[in-house]
Amino acid sequence: MIRTIWFYFSFLLTTLYVCIFMPIAAALDSTGKMVRYFGLFWCKSARFCSQIRLIADTDNIPTDTPVIFVANHQSQFDIPLSSVALEKALPAFMAKKSLQSLPLLGRCFRLFGNISVDRSNRRAAMESLETAAATIRNGRSVIIFPEGTRQEQLEELGEFKTGAIMLALKAGVPIVPVLIEGTGDILPKGRISLGTRKNVYITALEPISTEEYTVKQRNEFSDMLREHMNQKYMEMRACHKNQA
Secondary structure, X not given: OHHHHHHHHHHHXXXXXXHHHHHHHHHHOOOOHHHHHHHHHHHHHHHHHHOOEXXXXXXXXXXXXXXXXXXXXXXXXXXXXXXXXXXXXXXXXXXXXXXXXXXOHHHHHHHOOOEEEOOOOHHHHHHHHHHHHHHHHOOOOEEEOOXXXXXXXXXXXXXXXXXXXXXXXHHOOOEEEEEEEOHHHHOEOOXXXXXXXXEEXXXXXXXXXXXXXXXXXXXXXXXXXXXXXXXXXXXXXXXXXXXX
8 A cells, every 4th residue: 555655656756756747848959859858756656656667678579670579468557667678679569549649748648759540530540540640651660459448357368459460560660579587477457556566567568570470360360460469479478487
């Protein structure tokens, strides 16, 4: 309980600080460096305020090309912690449209270059994919959660939607699978109190080329990717089970 109270109190103060000064930084610095600084500061503060120990293995991330990171989704901690783990790439996130409606924080979400997705509107969703493809063509990586929402059961991955595959095929860049393990034990969907676990593991697997696939094969590719990631995730989950 003390951990939970400390987290919400300290993180709320940090969030207010970032929401006040990030728009000012955006107005004063056309390069975007200050916006990225405040965004990353907010993400790192989520780890600090929650007392999470982040163990990241990102050696497989290419440094010579933008990529599409495809990650599993368990918790509200996934976005800030994966931003910290992938700091060198600092990808733009594709996330549900409702995040833009959050007071103050929604504006910062947009300033950081993230992309909102309206899953209830097919045309708007396709426009979001085009925006993401343009972001990649401009040299910035993008991260997407193909399960579409936070998963309540943590023993295996949920079913994948094909949006990430469509994006990869349109942009013609590699996919880097990213496994997140532990956030669902700390702050699962539907709960506000933090669990006792502190270790979170984020691992980038080897890049997967999309060159041999066409848009018509997106379902086949999606199934292959999900099976590959699920196998690696279950191995990771078994290895770290019962850790504090």
